[in-house]
Structures are given as structure tokens and as C-alpha cells.
Amino acid sequence: MKRVLISVYDKIGILSFARELSKLEIEIIATGGTLKTLKDGGIRFVKHVSDVTEFPEILEGRVKTEHPKLIGGILAIRDKKEHVKDLARFGIEPIDMVVCNLYPFERVTDQGADLKTALENIDIGGPNMIRAAAKNFENVVIIVNPSRYKQILREYQKNGCISAETRRILAVEAFKETSRYEFAIYKFLEKILS
Secondary structure, X not given: OOEEEEEEOOOOOHHHHHHHHHHOOOEXXXXXXXXXXXHHOOOOOEEEHHHHHOOOOEOOOOEOOOXXXXXHHHHOOOOOHHHHHHHHHHOOOOOXXXXXXXXXXXXXXXXXXXXXXXXXXXXXXXXXXXHHHHHOOOOOEEEOOHHHHHXXXXXXXXXXXXXXXXXXXXXXXXXHHHHHHHXXXXXXXXXXXX
């Protein structure tokens, strides 16, 4: 495992997890708020997503991870020659782990948010990264639940890899989370817009 992309709203446990990844010499790429948390916590060797994409976050943070250098790095099948050639041709490095949790849409709407506020709390890049990593679970570890950090570290430190079984469990958990998230958005918008 060489590279991890971290973009988390819920920062519980992320600093100690990232610290352990750094000790294992795993390169960390992070989005704005996550990057700040990691750097403030003393993790020096962490890159902003813009350092990888060579494109800034735009539209007040609405667009930050929807870029081929990130999504391509997540979706590439490592033992498929065409994918490896594309990565080389476009200067894309594989991403081996995605750690992501989503904006608190339900918390915001449960507090009586208006439509405009609710819409601003719909995460776009997060679900896309989660689905991409879960789709490619044979090549990419996806973590959506902070309670998994210690388990994944223990397994990696013990075996030097994450097992196929664990990857499958994490992929199912990831699709369950994006499904739950989309359903919450659908229910809110159905109530407001219908």
C-alpha cells in the first residue's frame, strides 16, 4: 500500500490513524478541512488534493475530488495492461485506500434546515469516491466508518496487506452507506419539493 486519499467530515480518530499510516510510509493525500486537521496535528508529509490534480478546489469547495488523477487512480485495475498504460500516459498514480465519510445531511435537515442549506450539505465528491473505491475493492480499500481504523491498521501491520474478505466487507459497508445517504436526500427532497 503506497497511497491513501482521506476526505472526512467526521474527524474522530483520523489523526491517530493518519499518524500510523505515516509511520508505515504510506503517502497521504487529503482535502482542505482534513488536510488542516492532519497538519495541525503534526503530520507533515501530507499532500493537498490540488498538489495531485494540479487544479485548485473551486466553487467554494464544491469541486475538489472530481478529477481523473484521483478517480482514475481509484478505479484503475492494477493487473489490466490497458489501465496501467492509461495511468502511465496521463501521469496518474494508483490510490490504494480511500478513507471518506460524508457531510451530515441528516443532522442538518433534522435541525430544520431550509432547502438552500440542505442542498449545500449534499456531498457530491465523497459518494463518488466511495462508490469508485467500493467498485474496485479488489484493488482499493474503502473505509467509511471511523470504527474500522484500528482493525485495518492491525490487519495491515500483521499481514502487510488487507485480505480479500475484509475488502469485500468494507465494500458492502460502503455501498450501504451511500445508499443510506442517497435515501435520506431523496426523502427530504420528496417532502420539500412535492
